[in-house]
Amino acid sequence: MSETQTDRIPPAPALLRDTGGRDRFVGTSPKDVLHAVFGFPDFRSLQGQAVACVMKGRDALVLMPTGGGKSICYQVPALCRPGMGLVISPLIALMDDQVAGLRQVGINAAALHSELEGDEAAKIRSDLAAGRVDLLYVSPERLLSPGTLERLTRQPVSIIAIDEAHCISAWGHEFRPEYRALASLPKHFPNVPRIALTATADERTREDILTALDMPDAEVLVSSFHRSNLNIAALPKASEMRQLTSVLERHRDEACIVYCGSRARTERIAAALRDKGWTALAFHAGLSPIEKRAALLRFRSGEPIVIVATVAFGMGIDRPDVRAVIHLDMPGSPEAYYQQIGRAGRDGLPSETVLLYGGEDMARARYWLDQSSVSPKQCSRAR
Structure with a gap:
């Protein structure tokens, strides 16, 4: 669910809550899905622009502050486009939070990660094979493993979202080196729009994200980061x-x-x-x-x-x-x-x-720089 847009979630209409198929929202306008499923009357900030971009099949890089509603930017078009939404996320807690919120409003969401019990993982695989998953959250490591990637390439995919996209940057990739391999996604999922999202990235990091993901023509949407409270x-x-x-x-x-x-x-x-x-x-x-x-x-x-x-x-x-x-x-x-x-x-x-x-x-900072594997040029800038 979108981060601070969680105050009141009215029940979705029966038609939209039907769990029969994941393409039940296709043909419904994004704004109608926003209202009927998530309970919000309209998009705010850059959400509408991001959704419109992805609905047209274009790539996007979205920078919004924490609490700005980044999740809506990919959840809505993932439901409105044919296929399953694929969300690449770095932390299990993040995935579980998102999945729990989506299930609360009638969306068939699931997460594949290392802490699943055997029967839970088997249930997700069964749901995937039957086309019952609306949005699948997965870590970059799990996504790029041969078995998972082979299974998912057999699925129609509506959108690929790369959450916490700053993790892909050369300036922080030691946290999640597998993010650097996500540039291969268009080869495995041709013609599927990608949306990379983060709450913070300076101009240098934005350029690195776009280069690392091979998204030269992506629309870059940057919101204000001022939080007066x-x-x-x-x-x-x-x-x-x-x-x-x-x-x-x-x-x-x-x-x-x-x-x-x-x-x-x-x-x-x-x-x-x-x-x-x-x-x-x-x-x-x-x-x-x-x-x-x-x-x-x-x-x-x-x-x-x-x-x-x-x-x-x-x-x-x-x-x-x-x-x-x-x-x-x-x-x-x-x-x-x-x-x-x-x-x-x-x-x-x-x-x-x-x-x-x-x-x-x-x-301590000097010690970690000395232990780092980044280039001397990057270390000198950090110092």
Whole structure:
């Protein structure tokens, strides 16, 4: 579902909720699908332009702020064009959030990822073979595996969406190197329009995305990234724990996210906060799938909670009422920082973001640059 466009979802008319076939929306105008399925009277910002572009069979690169409604840009045309929508997404949490929201409004969505139980994966394969899937979410690794790619090329595909497209950039591809192989998609899915979406990418990164995806003629749509409800502050570290609890105290019964630079640090900070009376959970890539799922379920439930996390937590986490995002360590890049503070205030209400910085952050950044496999030229620019 679109990110902040989730306040009220009226039941879709019976005709549109029929689960008989995935092409049941073909012939319905995008605006009618937007209203009948998602419950919104009209497109906003650049959504209409993005949808119109893809409906014409053209490629597009869409930049919208977190909470700007990027998902609508591909979900609506995926339903209106013949075939199944294919969405390439980097994180399991993001896929599961999207699938749950779409199923809520009667759309047959599914996600293929490594944390599926055997019977769940078998059910999805059966639904795919029977043409019952409207939108399929898949990681780049799973998509490019021989079995999956062969299976999907036998399916009529309406649209290919590359979500969190900044992951494809040479300036950040170490996070998801498989994104670089997505340039081969037109060979496997000829004449299928592609739409790449991200919440942040400077001009250099946009050019790299278009080059890496081989989309030279794509329409580039860039929205305003100003979010007036966010109070953004950067403070030198003094007494880190005291500064952190001072911010959290202003949001004692609300949801907050604290970003740390390492797994061990998330565990230490979460334990310290629990000792001081906060409901706090650590979240990082080293947790088991069960532990991750339990933490995400608690976060999504609406309970007042502090998530102390690495960058493994964030993209696609659709909770609108996060009131504060605090960085105890420097983010990896301005783009990463924007992505992470974008978790705050997605409901449009006042929220705050605080970045604490110190001399050790510079030393850590130099260390990671020295360990990086990017070119010396890129390292020199980063320095």
